[in-house]
Amino acid sequence: MAAFDFRGPQQIEFLDYLGQGLHAHVVKARIKNQEYALKLFRFGYDEEWYGPGQMGYNEDRAKPTMFAQYSEDFNCECRAFGRLQESSHAGLAVACYAYILLDETHEHMLADRFELEFNGSVDWPGYYDMRGRFLGERSGKPPPIRGLLKALGKPGPVTDPPNFTISSARRLLRNTIKMHPLGIIFLDTRQDQFIEDKMCDFSQTLTVPHFLTNPELNPQLNDK
Ligand SMILES: Nc1ncnc2c1ncn2[C@@H]1O[C@H](COP(=O)(O)OP(=O)(O)OP(=O)(O)O)[C@@H](O)[C@H]1O
Secondary structure (H helix, E strand, O other), X not given: OOEOOOOOOOOOEEEEEEXXXXXXXXXXXXXXXXXXXXXXXXXXXXXXXXOOOOHHHOOOOHHHHHHHHHHOHHHHHHHHHHHHHHOOOHHHEOOXXXXXXXXXXXXXXXXXXXXXXXXXXXXXEOOOXXXXXXXXXXXXXXXXXXXXXXXXXXXXXXXXXXOOOHHHHHHHHHHHHHHHXXXXXXOOOOHHHEEOOEEOOOOXXXXXXXXXHOOOOOOOOOOO
């Protein structure tokens, strides 16, 4: 997954709020006359990650830092979309073009436009200052808000979507099965994860290589 190339200073217009989930807020954004869905990730509770365990045991940042690359939601999603791109299978999911790290000006613009909480989860927003746990060692500043730029879609109703036909269900199943040999597993497949019949959310997905699928690192795997 590459960084978005603004060909100059960052320039984003935040247009509308599209929705939220456990891990992110999604806004409609315009960049250079093109509209996108920009998924802006929360700084989630690491007790919800795979691996590092309860937050109380992770006061030292070494452990979350090591696991973050595999377990943290933004990284999970970058790894899955990255694998789809590098294996020329990007068409199996909604188009994801690049990642964006909001600069301070755009973070202020976002805050002027919407009141969004980036610490925690949709269930426990703002309970702990998770972002503040990872201050830059030299700058002392919190890490930037991280976003993924995707094709703008029209999410259907979550229950009984009228356009969810047998053939679209078959296509989704086929696409899901095609991702497994690419090393993209644990897809958290649910009706509301699809936008216009394509998988859109990989924030909990495992992409191999991954410590959970490696018998040397995961003692719970056996030879069977
Ligand atoms: N490409 C898109 N176009 C339009 N709306 C979108 C798009 N992607 C996401 N949304 C909206 O934003 C909502 C949250 O997005 P998403 O499911 O990716 O977030 P999440 O926090 O990872 O969710 P989850 O709790 O399911 O893991 C979606 O339910 C949908 O309404």
